[in-house]
Amino acid sequence: MSPEQHRVGDQPWVRRSLIGLAVSLTVILLVIPVVVIFTEALSAGWSTFSDNILDEYSLHAIGLTLLVALLTVPLNLVFGTALAWAVTRFRFPGRKLLITLIDIPFAVSPVVAGLLYLLLYGRNGWLGGWLSSHDVQLMFAWPGIVMVTVFVTCPFVARELIPLMQQQGSEEEEAGVVLGASGWRIFRKITLPNIKWALIYGVVLTNARAVGEFGAVSVVSGNVRGQTNTLPLHVELLYQDYNVAGAFAAASLLAAIAILTLIAKAIVEWRQSRIEHPAPKTGGA
Amino acid sequence: MSITIDRIKKSFGKFQALNDVSLDIPEGKLTALLGPSGSGKTTLLRIIAGLESSDSGRVLFGGDDVSNLHVRDRNIGFVFQHYALFKHLTVAQNIAFGLESLPRRSRPSKQEINARVAKLLEMIQLPQLADRYPAQLSGGQKQRVALARALATKPRILLLDEPFGALDAKVRKDLRRWLRALHDEFHFTSIFVTHDQEEALELSDQVVVMSQGKVEQVNSPTGLYARPESRFVFDFLGHVNVLSGVVKGQSLVQGNARIALPGVVNNQEAQLYLRSHEVQLAKAPVAHARLPLRIEAISLIGSEVRIELAPEGWESNESWEVGMSHGEFARHNPTRGELWYAIPAVGHLFAGDSAQPETVDWHNTAHASAANM
Numbered sequence: 169m170s171p172e173q174h175r176v177g178d179q180p181w182v183r184r185s186l187i188g189l190a191v192s193l194t195v196i197l198l199v200i201p202v203v204v205i206f207t208e209a210l211s212a213g214w215s216t217f218s219d220n221i222l223d224e225y226s227l228h229a230i231g232l233t234l235l236v237a238l239l240t241v242p243l244n245l246v247f248g249t250a251l252a253w254a255v256t257r258f259r260f261p262g263r264k265l266l267i268t269l270i271d272i273p274f275a276v277s278p279v280v281a282g283l284l285y286l287l288l289y290g291r292n293g294w295l296g297g298w299l300s301s302h303d304v305q306l307m308f309a310w311p312g313i314v315m316v317t318v319f320v321t322c323p324f325v326a327r328e329l330i331p332l333m334q335q336q337g338s339e340e341e342e343a344g345v346v347l348g349a350s351g352w353r354i355f356r357k358i359t360l361p362n363i364k365w366a367l368i369y370g371v372v373l374t375n376a377r378a379v380g381e382f383g384a385v386s387v388v389s390g391n392v393r394g395q396t397n398t399l400p401l402h403v404e405l406l407y408q409d410y411n412v413a414g415a416f417a418a419a420s421l422l423a424a425i426a427i428l429t430l431i432a433k434a435i436v437e438w439r440q441s442r443i444e445h446p447a448p449k450t451g452g453a
Numbered sequence: 454m455s456i457t458i459d460r461i462k463k464s465f466g467k468f469q470a471l472n473d474v475s476l477d478i479p480e481g482k483l484t485a486l487l488g489p490s491g492s493g494k495t496t497l498l499r500i501i502a503g504l505e506s507s508d509s510g511r512v513l514f515g516g517d518d519v520s521n522l523h524v525r526d527r528n529i530g531f532v533f534q535h536y537a538l539f540k541h542l543t544v545a546q547n548i549a550f551g552l553e554s555l556p557r558r559s560r561p562s563k564q565e566i567n568a569r570v571a572k573l574l575e576m577i578q579l580p581q582l583a584d585r586y587p588a589q590l591s592g593g594q595k596q597r598v599a600l601a602r603a604l605a606t607k608p609r610i611l612l613l614d615e616p617f618g619a620l621d622a623k624v625r626k627d628l629r630r631w632l633r634a635l636h637d638e639f640h641f642t643s644i645f646v647t648h649d650q651e652e653a654l655e656l657s658d659q660v661v662v663m664s665q666g667k668v669e670q671v672n673s674p675t676g677l678y679a680r681p682e683s684r685f686v687f688d689f690l691g692h693v694n695v696l697s698g699v700v701k702g703q704s705l706v707q708g709n710a711r712i713a714l715p716g717v718v719n720n721q722e723a724q725l726y727l728r729s730h731e732v733q734l735a736k737a738p739v740a741h742a743r744l745p746l747r748i749e750a751i752s753l754i755g756s757e758v759r760i761e762l763a764p765e766g767w768e769s770n771e772s773w774e775v776g777m778s779h780g781e782f783a784r785h786n787p788t789r790g791e792l793w794y795a796i797p798a799v800g801h802l803f804a805g806d807s808a809q810p811e812t813v814d815w816h817n818t819a820h821a822s823a824a825n826m
Contacts (some may be wrong), residue, residue, distance in 0.1 A: 343537040
């Protein structure tokens with residue numbers, strides 16, 4: 169064995185067995201289930217698959233899921249950006265506490281979050297009584313589903329932005345304001361381009377979670393087919409009805425969204441690494 | 454446009470960054486704010502710019518109180534220590550940013566902006582880099598772009614925060630000369646912050662020495678060097694040799710060391726400050742001074758030979774430094790470990806509790822003794 173191969177753990181059998189272990193675990197735990205989803209969904213043929221997807225209740229579940237994502241993502245985009253701006257650009261008492269509080273949705277089980285909202289806004293809840301006397305129903309309706317989804321996904325954008333904005337500091341923004349730019353112009357021309365990719369990454373993650381959220385949504389939705397059933401809940405309902413092909417067809421849609429999300433994330437990461445390490449141009453100095 | 458700082462106070466929590474600072478910055482001059490880190494110089498610059506607010510006091514531009522004027526409306530140029538170029542904009546777009554930020558009625562047309570950017574690129578000698586991004590520039594190029602960007606809106610006040618701090622020595626020297634030439638051409642009122650004494654003295658018309666949130670002394674570079682008004686300024690402006698002792702029989706005495714001080718009150722403590730060029734070395738003591746020192750190190754590089762010495766039979770906090778011309782060095786050939794005597798020509802005496810020094814001149818005697826060396 170040549171001397172440069174004598175580093176710890178650098179023997180061929182260690183390398184091979186570690187790589188082998190990682191690959192086989194990935195295949196068993198990740199690749200096979202995904203493949204199974206699609207094969208099971210298509211096992212009864214294309215026509216059954218499309219029947220299952222184009223079924224009235226399935227279409228409604230898809231629509232509701234998209235509506236939830238469509239409302240959640242912009243809300244958390246604005247919220248996350250504002251929060252990240254506040255904690256990185258200003259010094260105020262309770263700032264550290266606020267940074268910690270952002271993580272609560274990650275720390276709390278989604279089911280607990282759903283229950284919390286139910287206790288607050290449900291018919292017998294603290295605010296629910298007042299709301300129902302004013303004819304506002306949040307729980308067991310789509311607004312409730314959106315509310316818990318916003319809660320569960322709100323850390324993603326802020327979590328992506330805070331470390332980046334901390335690292336970038338506020339010198340560029342100060343330079344902008346000295347040069348006479350308005351607050352909006354500074355945000356649009358300086359801040360936004362600097363945080364753009366992190367923001368997109370946060371949106372991708374928020375969207376993935378908003379589409380796939382099960383626990384919190386199942387507590388507050390009431391699972392009414394054709395009314396408050398999102399795609400993940402629909403999968404479970406179909407499965408409980410012994411409609412395995414239907415369940416897998418709906419699941420394959422979720423899996424497809426997940427794969428698209430991963431591709432989007434990979435593209436964003438690739439773009440970001442190109443920006444951070446640009447190929448040097450040649451030419452006079 | 455002149456700048457007046459009127460009793461500015463600023464603290465960060467318990468830390469008093471600026472303690473009742475008043476200052477006049479003359480129009481069209483290049484002023485240096487010089488001090489160690491933590492002296493409040495950057496805070497003062499940021500308050501002048503409006504990037505920081507003061508706890509009390511006023512800032513006036515040409516007699517107008519601008520304390521409550523937003524930084525956006527002060528029309529100043531500001532150059533940041535780490536350039537703060539907009540990294541997703543090209544060099545040309547960076548320079549155009551201030552012009553494009555002007556309100557619509559005073560904003561020049563696209564063609565005018567382009568023409569002005571081209572002119573500024575000529576001025577900083579980087580027209581070929583107009584379409585580059587900041588990440589593709591060297592430190593010196595970035596700093597020049599930052600300057601062009603700050604000057605694009607023709608501000609009458611230019612503020613620079615440690616403008617050359619992040620550059621290597623050679624580039625720093627070139628840029629210093631270039632900035633001086635630029636200033637002489639355009640005559641804006643400039644203030645720059647630095648902790649580098651050499652930079653402050655070489656570049657500026659007026660130096661403001663700051664320490665612990667206070668102004669220690671304001672003077673021209675030559676005036677400052679010739680007449681430091683406090684121990685702090687003395688210590689800060691390069692190396693100084695100190696003899697501290699007690700005045701006895703018209704002489705300052707400590708251990709083996711003794712220097713004649715005619716006309717000084719007896720029996721008080723005193724410190725004598727001597728710069729390395731105000732002292733010469735001789736093989737024997739002279740009538741007015743007996744300062745035995747042993748050579749510790751000799752540094753040959755530079756226009757002068759620098760000799761470091763340790764007191765022999767008396768004490769000093771820091772080792773002494775004496776400069777000697779290369780010609781003299783070749784003649785006398787001092788070597789490490791030898792005993793020599795320092796012969797002061799001019800000194801600065803802090804007697805008793807007085808904060809201001811008194812200059813002592815032994816010139817005639819010193820010349821006579823150096824010739825006898």
